[in-house]
Amino acid sequence: MKKISFFLTLLAVVGCQNNDDGYTNVSVELEVPAHFPEVTYNLTNNPLTENGIELGRKLFYDGAVSSTGTISCGSCHEQKYAFTHHGHTFSHGVNDLEGTRNTPPVQNMAFLENFAWDGATGHLDLFPVIPITTEVEMDETLENVIEKLKNKSGYKKLFAEAFEDGEVNSENFLLALSQFMVTMISADAKxxxxxxxxxxxxxxxxxxxxxxxxxxxxxxxxxxxxxxxxxxxxxxxxxxxxxxxxxxxxxxxxxxxxxxxxxxxxxxxxxxxxxxxxxxxxxxxxxxxxxxxxxxxxxxxxxxxxxxxxxxxxxxxxxxxxxxxxxxxxxxxxxxxxxxxx
CATH class of the missing domain: 1.10.760.10 (Cytochrome c-like domain)
Incomplete structure (x- = not known):
């Protein structure tokens, strides 16, 4: 495995980061298999940390990202099926509305340059915006998602622990999701x-x-x-x-x-x-x-x-x-x- 450290030299030596609220956030090294291509995601702009990844995981499985509060990223991206919607021709969104494409897997995202079947975005940070705002998927806005998270128990603390500015905002929301997805490397098959x-x-x-x-x-x-x-x-x-x-x-x-x-x-x-x-x-x-x-x-x-x-x-x-x-x-x-x- 090739290990890549994503913090500045000082932080890599210290191994943690303290924000203004005194929370400690430990840096994470991504293990890249030797036979894999180079990472395309810019980890300098979004360093991996334990708290950031954990926040991203919680957000991935939270129905608050949808207008009905019932559809999360994990609803259509199920782990045991490589984060696809196995058995469903098309993805199912809020109010059981049906999309027009089969759900793609979420795996090895750190190495990709385009996302979605048609490459609608070339940046992982922006990828979640598509399903969140699509009417037949989550039918929500980022503004509403952030307001719900601000009022939901525990999130202010989690964002404060994950990011230096501690803000519950759309930028940190998307960065946390990316940190989680970047770690989702599938490289241990036969x-x-x-x-x-x-x-x-x-x-x-x-x-x-x-x-x-x-x-x-x-x-x-x-x-x-x-x-x-x-x-x-x-x-x-x-x-x-x-x-x-x-x-x-x-x-x-x-x-x-x-x-x-x-x-x-x-x-x-x-x-x-x-x-x-x-x-x-x-x-x-x-x-x-x-x-x-x-x-x-x-x-x-x-x-x-x-x-x-x-x-x-x-x-x-x-x-x-x-x-x-x-x-x-x-x-x-x-x-x-x-x-x-x-």
Missing amino acids: YDKYINKEVQLTEVEEQGLALFEQKCASCHATALFSDGSFRNNGLQPNPKLDDIGRGKVTGFVADNYKFKVPSLRNIAVTAPYMHDGRFGSLEAVLAFYNEGVVDSETLDPLLNNNGNLGIATTEDERVAIIAFLNTLTDNTFLTDERFSEK
């Missing part, structure tokens, strides 16, 4: 143990890895199993949703129907799949790539080989690929008490 030469893959898993590297790794790259790009993977657009994906954000026709390449970490527990949750199993996903890809002006070139669309696989190859994908399940992450609701 695959990681294999990379670290701690275990061996079975014969079928090794076959699946070789096939994956040949057929899938161009997009599902790096230890994150996503290159972070936006691509049109050949799905037939849902006429009821008319979701053009990245094109709605950029305004460029060339980005229509492109969505972010999802990470495949913990993929075995995050069904249903795709931005609209149309596939209920990994078998269905691979069958789609084998025979269901639809051509269009923005279809990714990797899926059109001289008129042959998709990614050709045999039934045995699909079995092997899925066997490998199962090695990406990180049970440590899925049960880690640091990320659980108290």
